[in-house]
Amino acid sequence: MAAHNQNGLPRRKFLDYFLGGGLATVLAAMLAPVGAYLWPARKRGGAQDVIDAGPTRDWPVATAKNFQVGGHPFSVIRVSESDFKAYSLACPHLGCIVQWDSPTRTFKCPCHAGVFSQDGKVVSGPPPGPLLAYEVMVVGDNVKVKVPPV
Known part of the structure; x- marks a missing residue:
C-alpha cells in the first residue's frame, strides 16, 4: 500500500513533484546566462543626453578620449580632421x-x-555584432555626443 501524507498525496508523487520542480529551477538558472550570451540586450530609443567631449583643437587625428556616463564607458575618436565617431566601450560579446x-x-x-575597426565593425574574434555607436556633433569648436539617458 502506498504511503500517504496528511493531505492524501502519495509520497512517491510528492517526491516526483519536488524533484521535478528542483530540476526545472536548476535548468532555468543554467539557461539564463546562455540566453544572455546568445541574445545580448541593447537598449534603444528614449531621450538622450548631450555630453560635451571638449574642443577639437586639442584632439589629434587617430586619438581617442574615454568618458563615462552613469557607469557606461564610451570613447570618442577623431577619425580625420572633420570626422569624429563615438562608441560604447562594452564589447557586444560578453561586455568586457x-x-x-x-x-x-x-x-x-x-x-x-x-x-x-574605427567604424565599430567586427574585424575578428567572437563578437556577434558591432560596437554600439553614439551620434557625434561638432558645434563650433566643440565635440558633443548624444548618449543614452542614465
Missing part, C-alpha cells in the same frame, strides 16, 4: 571593456581577442 589602439586604428577586446 574594449581599448582603442591608435597605431592600428582599432578597438581591441582583452577578454577574447575581439577586434573592431
Whole structure:
C-alpha cells in the first residue's frame, strides 16, 4: 500500500513533484546566462543626453578620449580632421571593456581577442555584432555626443 501524507498525496508523487520542480529551477538558472550570451540586450530609443567631449583643437587625428556616463564607458575618436565617431566601450560579446589602439586604428577586446575597426565593425574574434555607436556633433569648436539617458 502506498504511503500517504496528511493531505492524501502519495509520497512517491510528492517526491516526483519536488524533484521535478528542483530540476526545472536548476535548468532555468543554467539557461539564463546562455540566453544572455546568445541574445545580448541593447537598449534603444528614449531621450538622450548631450555630453560635451571638449574642443577639437586639442584632439589629434587617430586619438581617442574615454568618458563615462552613469557607469557606461564610451570613447570618442577623431577619425580625420572633420570626422569624429563615438562608441560604447562594452564589447557586444560578453561586455568586457574594449581599448582603442591608435597605431592600428582599432578597438581591441582583452577578454577574447575581439577586434573592431574605427567604424565599430567586427574585424575578428567572437563578437556577434558591432560596437554600439553614439551620434557625434561638432558645434563650433566643440565635440558633443548624444548618449543614452542614465
